[in-house]
Amino acid sequence: MSIGRHNDRLHVEQCPVDALAERYGTPLYVYSRAHIEAAWRAYDDAFADRDHLVCYAVKANGSLAILQLLARLGSGFDIVSGGELERVLQAGGDPRRTVFSGVGKTVAEIERALEVGILAFNVESEAELERIDAVATRHGVTAPVSIRVNPDVDARTHPYISTGLRENKFGIDIHDAEAVYARAAAMPGLRVTGLDFHIGSQLTELEPLADALSRSLGLLDRLAAQGVQIEHLDIGGGLGIRYQDETPPTPAALADAIRPLLAGRSQRLLMEPGRALVGEAGLLVTRVEYLKPGHRDFAIVDAAMTDLLRPALYDAWQRIETVTPGNAEPRRYDIVGPVCETADVLGRDRALALEPDALLAVHGAGAYGFVMASQYNARPRPAEVLVDGDQAHLIREREALADLWRGEHLLDRP
Numbered sequence: 432m433s434i435g436r437h438n439d440r441l442h443v444e445q446c447p448v449d450a451l452a453e454r455y456g457t458p459l460y461v462y463s464r465a466h467i468e469a470a471w472r473a474y475d476d477a478f479a480d481r482d483h484l485v486c487y488a489v490k491a492n493g494s495l496a497i498l499q500l501l502a503r504l505g506s507g508f509d510i511v512s513g514g515e516l517e518r519v520l521q522a523g524g525d526p527r528r529t530v531f532s533g534v535g536k537t538v539a540e541i542e543r544a545l546e547v548g549i550l551a552f553n554v555e556s557e558a559e560l561e562r563i564d565a566v567a568t569r570h571g572v573t574a575p576v577s578i579r580v581n582p583d584v585d586a587r588t589h590p591y592i593s594t595g596l597r598e599n600k601f602g603i604d605i606h607d608a609e610a611v612y613a614r615a616a617a618m619p620g621l622r623v624t625g626l627d628f629h630i631g632s633q634l635t636e637l638e639p640l641a642d643a644l645s646r647s648l649g650l651l652d653r654l655a656a657q658g659v660q661i662e663h664l665d666i667g668g669g670l671g672i673r674y675q676d677e678t679p680p681t682p683a684a685l686a687d688a689i690r691p692l693l694a695g696r697s698q699r700l701l702m703e704p705g706r707a708l709v710g711e712a713g714l715l716v717t718r719v720e721y722l723k724p725g726h727r728d729f730a731i732v733d734a735a736m737t738d739l740l741r742p743a744l745y746d747a748w749q750r751i752e753t754v755t756p757g758n759a760e761p762r763r764y765d766i767v768g769p770v771c772e773t774a775d776v777l778g779r780d781r782a783l784a785l786e787p788d789a790l791l792a793v794h795g796a797g798a799y800g801f802v803m804a805s806q807y808n809a810r811p812r813p814a815e816v817l818v819d820g821d822q823a824h825l826i827r828e829r830e831a832l833a834d835l836w837r838g839e840h841l842l843d844r845p
């Protein structure tokens with residue numbers, strides 16, 4: 432599709448990846464505009480038969496140009512911090528299509544979100560309800576709130592990215608939710624508008640999502656019986672992508688699975704996909720610095736866990752291939768970075784034909800890639816390029832060394 436080989440040379444759309452690496456240097460993130468737009472449209476089209484809003488989860492990849500593309504398509508946004516809100520605004524996103532998730536919203540973040548007029552706060556605790564009520568009352572406004580319920584379903588994904596079990600820190604236990612809604616409805620600074628959940632990420636099955644929805648609809652009916660009318664239902668994000676041999680459900684399959692559950696209901700449907708929109712649209716391109724044969728064969732590359740953390744953090748597997756064919760004998764390599772940590776691995780035991788200086792591409796790097804990058808070991812963060820047909824746009828410059836100490840101060844006394 433938008434990322435593939437032509438004449439044995441890896442391309443993103445019509446741009447050969449080796450040429451991009453020459454022009455912009457490595458490590459380098461490269462994204463396909465066409466892929467992102469097609470993924471967003473697939474989501475939007477899948478739910479075309481009802482009132483809905485696709486709210487892209489900014490935390491998956493918050494680069495301004497990517498937010499701009501999605502804003503132009505009419506996307507909404509799901510944010511988890513005041514910083515993400517400002518990114519959405521900078522990129523031309525619509526605050527009235529923005530929902531604010533996250534367990535730790537500060538007073539300043541709440542004030543700013545009220546000032547710009549977001550669509551809803553996705554509230555994760557009673558203490559947060561009280562805080563939003565107090566802030567809104569102090570400013571003489573009412574805050575639209577949705578309550579994030581924890582439906583207590585097992586998303587059957589990696590424990591670090593599973594969020595819908597009772598033992599997780601997210602949301603309000605669905606068994607307590609009626610009482611919490613009653614409290615919220617009585618708070619003068621709040622307008623209760625929604626019900627939301629997000630059970631986890633990289634979901635490869637629909638059943639947990641459908642379960643969570645059924646439980647939420649039961650709650651919705653009990654709330655209606657108490658006179659609490661819910662205007663929108665937000666089913667979160669979480670659809671997986673193909674990193675290895677997964678066959679994650681498509682947005683259309685998700686829509687088909689939940690359509691019968693929603694029959695006869697008029698609530699607006701919101702969803703918060705992140706990874707599914709951008710994950711497969713991106714590559715991390717890196718160059719081999721050294722080959723180090725031995726008990727294990729290592730390929731030491733110029734990208735590290737500081738550029739792509741998922742393999743180190745979750746033991747995640749991402750496909751790695753050479754960008755152009757080489758003449759070397761294939762061997763099994765551990766692909767590692769230069770950082771002084773044993774966890775600094777991009778991939779283990781990969782059969783690759785590598786010469787010194789070979790270029791490698793790590794797939795599935797469009798989501799939870801650059802956003803998790805750090806400067807550990809005083810490494811400037813990489814550049815990002817967005818490919819659009821045969822054009823490449825530098826959407827983020829590679830950090831300069833001076834960026835590493837921007838804002839730092841030497842002591843001015845002996």
Ligand SMILES: *Cc1c(COP(=O)(O)O)cnc(C)c1O
Nearest residue numbers: 488532632668669703704705706
């Ligand atoms: C992380 C997150 C998302 C996006 O998850 P993906 O798996 O990337 O789709 C959506 N909603 C909330 C509340 C989140 O925390």
